[in-house]
Amino acid sequence: MLFTTVMKSNKEFSRAYNKGRYCVSREVCVYYIRNSSPFNKLGITTSKKLGNAVQRNRARRIIRAAYRLSEEFIPIGFDMVVVARSGIIGKKSTDIERFFKGRLPDEIRRSENERAFKK
């Protein structure tokens, strides 16, 4: 992926959950927080609630594929944790791609603008 590395440590996940903002759709829930670096960090979480190993792996792959195809639309410089929700079962990657290209960047930009405006 172009501007993205993989998030590994538990600390970074905790930081995103506790300090970050989030944007929710029926399929996924995205936590994001600025990381003051010129690239993004992506972490994907699929819990046991989704189902068995096959369904969890499929969800993870779909999210990764959707992110890869919509990477240019997403602002750079964020830690992002994508949490799969139970609505992802049976969906295609294009459904999530639509969310990644449309609502998610808008939300991020709006929150940034709010902050700048506040400032």
Next chain:
RNA sequence: CGAGUAAGCUAUGCGGUAGCUUAGCGGAUGUACGCUAAGAGGAAAGUCCGAGCAUCACAGAGCAGGAUAGCUGCUAACGGCAGCCGAGGGUGACCUCCGAGCCAGUGCAACAGAAAUAUACCGCCGCUUUUGCGGUAAGGGUGGAAAGGCGAGGUAAGAGCUCACCGGGUCGUCGGUGACGGCGACGCCAUGUAAACCUUAUCCGAUGCAACUCCAAUGGUAAGCGUUAAAAGUCAAUGGCUGCUCGUCAGACUUGCGCUUAUAGGAGGCUAAAGGCGUAUGGCAACAUACGCACAAGAUAGAUUACCGCACUCGACAAAACUCGGCUUAUAGGCUUAGUCGCACA
């Protein structure tokens, strides 16, 4: 044609665009990048057994503890498999069985019932005479279980008391490697439970690839706490004072120092294996032997895909994590082979 039995195979297919992991080649020598090749199962699952492998322990033997339990074989081994024996089920093909030992000892068997391992309540018969004594397990009733069952003879009434058949036991003999079976004789003194303790026989050292080995480092790395009349720096970014700016306070990040805890990191182990397919030979079979032929997932936040199109019968259960042999459980369908039973026709 219908029903059912057993064994086995398969697990949507094809194309396009974009990508992932590993290996090789080119390029490069910190990489990126390009091309080529390969890339999840019958159960990969559950983790219920058995082994390999590794480390530690260990003179030998026994006790304790655990596991197994018809016999013979197969196997590296097994609690697995095959064949056979016995018992049970099915008209049959065939299927099911933790299937050693209560004649070593101990325990338990509620309620009911006269009585539960011992016995006479009712009844029957004889004697006595109105109450007893003796004989009797045929009948009644209770129970899961009551002197082996049933019929005949026999008798005062009865009883393996006697006999035929069946069931079980002991002994002998014959067959079989054996479990066991056939035949003959004797002759019914005695329940069930060992998935109750237990006895007998056989087997078992412990821990598990996060094992373990090597390299680097040991003034390191990671986490937490402290360092505040601020240890230093940065903040475009979070909050308060104020809606904004400045300022300031807190806070965040980086670096340094101190204390405590942990031993992280990289590489190997890691995949060609008691493996698969075919043919031949031996064996009823499990399986063995020989020859030939193909076949190369090896990740480490964890790859094997995403999207689109076409076809049809519209696609189940389900994802390797050191490896293998089994068992158990889940599973839409489709296909093949071999027996069986019923009906119809020739």
Next chain:
RNA sequence: GUGGGUAUAGCGUAGUUGGUUAACGCGUCAGUUUGUGGCACUGAAGACCGUGGGUUCGAAUCCCACUACCCACC
């Protein structure tokens, strides 16, 4: 990878050394009491003991397989 535990009335727990009808508290329902409600008192209902097999005359209990949940260690 390895090991252990739990499942019983709506809820929380007993019973787990086979034996008749599975016990207790809270809650629910009905009645008594009160002008009304609560408290109190009396009574009742409510369980195929997680699921499926097996052993036994008889299983919540013993054995086997499965399901769900929880915990521990490296």
